[in-house]
Amino acid sequence: MGAMGKSRVLFGVLSALVIVSAASAGGSSTPGVTAKQILIGGTTPLSGPASAYAAVAKGADAYFKYVNDHGGVLGRSIKYKYEDDAYDPSQTIAKVRDLVQSDKVFAIYNTLGTEQNLAVRSYLNQLKVPQLLVASGASTWGNDYKKYPWTIGYQPSYRGEAAIYGRYIAKTRPTARIGVLYQNDAYGKELIAGLQRGLGKKAKLIVSKQGYDVTDTDVKSQIARLKSKKVNTLMVFATPKFAIQSYSSARLLGWRPLVFVNVVASASNTMTIAALASSKRQTEGSISLAFLKDPINPRWVNDKAVKLFRTILKKYNGGEGLTDYYNVYGMSSAFTLVDALRHSGKNLTRASVMHAVTHLNERNNPFVLPGIVVKTTATSRFPITQARLERYHNGQWVYFGPLVHVG
Amino acid sequence: MSRVLRVAMGVVIAAAAVALVLVLPHWLSDAKAAELARAGCFFIAIIGLNLVTGYTGQISLGQGALMAVGAYTTAILTADHGFRDLWTIPLAGLVAMAAGFALGLPARRLSGLYLALATFAFAVAMPALLKRFSGLTGGSQGINLFDQALNRSTGALGHVHVLGWTLATNDFLFYLTWGIGLVLAGAAWLLVRGRIGRAFRAVRDSEVAAASAGINTGFYKTLAFGISGFYAGVGGSLFVLASNWFVSPSTFGFDKSLLLIVGAVVGGLGSLAGMALGALFIQFVPDWAANVSNAPGAPSVFFGAAIVLVMILLPGGLGGLLRRLTEPLTRRL
Secondary structure: OOOOOHHHHHHHHHHHHHHHHHHHOOOOOOOOEOOOEEEEEEEEOOOOOOHHHHHHHHHHHHHHHHHHHOOOEOOEEEEEEEEEOOOOHHHHHHHHHHHHHOOOOOEEEOOEOHHHHHHHHHHHHHOOOOEEOOEOOOOHHHHOOOOOOOEOOOOOOHHHHHHHHHHHHHHHOOOOOEEEEEEOOHHHHHHHHHHHHHHHHHHHHEEEEEEEOOOOOOOHHHHHHHHHOOOOEEEEEOOHHHHHHHHHHHHHOOOOOEEEEOHHHOOHHHHHHHHHHOOHHHHOOOEEEEOEOOOOOHHHOOOHHHHHHHHHHHHHOOOOOOOOHHHHHHHHHHHHHHHHHHHHOOOOOHHHHHHHHOOOEEOOOOOEOOOOOEEOEOOEOOOOOEEEEEEEEOOEEEEEEEEEEOO | OOHHHHHHHHHHHHHHHHHHHHHHHHHOOHHHHHHHHHHHHHHHHHHHHHHHHHHOOOOOOOHHHHHHHHHHHHHHHHHHOOOOHHHHHHHHHHHHHHHHHHHHHHHHOOOHHHHHHHHHHHHHHHHHHHHHOHHHHOHHHOEEHHHHOHHHOOOOOOOEEEOOEEEOHHHHHHHHHHHHHHHHHHHHHHHHHOHHHHHHHHHHHOHHHHHHOOOOHHHHHHHHHHHHHHHHHHHHHHHHHHOOOEEOHHHHOHHHHHHHHHHHHHHOOOOOHHHHHHHHHHHHHHHHHHHHOOOOOHHHHHHHHHHHHHHHHOOOHHHHHHHHHHHHHHHHO
8 A cells, every 4th residue: 555666666567567468368458357257346234234135145146156157157257246334325435445446346236225325326437337236226226327327226116116005005095094114314215205106196195204214223212103193004114124123113002004014124034023023913914015036935935936046045155045035136136137247248348238237128037026027228227117016914925916017 | 851852852752653654554454544544533533632621621522523513514515515625624623613612611610520411412412413404414314425526525536646646545544634633733732832731731720720820711711622623623524534425423423422532531631642542542442342242232341341441550541651651761861
């Protein structure tokens, strides 16, 4: 580190010469890409209040290892370096800078969290480093591509998701008293905006909105306040830890509203814990949305993709997370990245992967629900825009209604 | 020891400190340089705290909140008003100085525990205040210059070029914080040696005696708070840069204020050289404690034990130890 000494300059010149000669020998000058390997990086909360999401990176990593053992991508293996940011945007910045400047990764991929990705978006776009398949449903990833052409999301937008709940409530519960528990950040606020849009003229059914900060220890007081407003329809726009707490706090108060719990907090393994922390009756009838195959749903137990999912986890993740929905998310996202890298061709550049990832037409992603097409165009940058409503019944999610458009 | 010799000693110590700061990054990893840069911010804030608590004898538990004032001054000016981050550092010092004067007003009437409580209230209220005025402060998400003012954040995009030298960003931040820290430490050294410093010490040792000697005790107490606010503001401003250009209310919870008091006491109240050691203590010992065991509550116990141990073994703090080590040498001189 530090000021460049003479010997360092010499060393720098020498290494530059080596790199130049390597490039002219048929290698590529794209950062992170060699003849044998593609290095990508990202952050994920391996610790901290949102550590339930760690599997989003671990599932993806296991899938890449599986692909590597089956020939890799056009002869190159994928190395995915994911770092812990503890769900703290300040740490995301430090880790992502390090990945870009020291590790010289080809792209940042699958970084988790809305605030976390917002924190590094300007930086990555300024340096023209792809920010691929952001693990957050904020609609800005798909909407603001003119300003941030190097960024693209993955999952259905939060705005669209909450709008579906809103329309459903407006239709089936026109006299509901809606209360919202939301994470007090860009993520929670976008879900509220979507809910209001979906409710349309019925937006006044919302009688109370209670926010929590991700640094809070619990949501007891928020739940108590919602109960005191005589809410009978509770929207849980939270991350898993706080979603579980909202069930257990409501149970302590003897309060049993109909609960809508948003996608990123409604994984079946989270719901299992929520039922244990409260009661079976407390979680019964909850409503959410799904776009991935749930590994503990009996419907998919013998599904080919879920069997593959288990084989991969046994071989490459020490057999951990066999029932973890977030591992499925990771694998689905990894499948799409591999697909995009294949379509980028042998001469892989940052520009070519952006082209590929904005021209997806994936009908064969085995990890998403049947019928869902992962599709993008240059001007429509939401890869997944379909999902199904589901209701929690007897300890598992049961789909109801057809595939719906989440927009 | 003659006056000349004492000044010579001071010059030698200062030169050694400067040399140490200059060469240190050569042996440091990037991550360590960043941590030391943050320790440098604590160093500056603790010098200020030392002036008010160590030299003037007024207990302040609000230094972390004053750091927050400086930090948000830098964040708001850079994000919303087009300032380059570096130019906001002195402004942050001045704004926090004003806040320090305001915090010092109760000191004219209160003393001892009552003053400590009043300043503590300021520290406890600060995060809530920052969340309350979310239009200005960004609420609980805080302000992210790395996103909102990337091009005005020095070093955010890569290396920093200074006078023909190319520095890694974290090395630059290390030099910046400790460079400013040493300059401000020198200023504090001159201050406590002069007329104002004598008045501070007089107030500390006996307010009645000071007043009867014609010293306006209220004025000097408030002045001490104001100056300490300036130091806290500069430290807070630099802390934003050294924390990835990011600040939020949780950065400056009341635990920061307590931590700074710990740093000042462990460093040795009334000793300037000890302040650097105190800053390193509060930067690294909590991390060390977390590594010893991560059982619930264990890190706090280890950190607490480390503080108690230092206080039992070294009642004069680490600065007192330094003095004891160098005393035989200086006496012979």
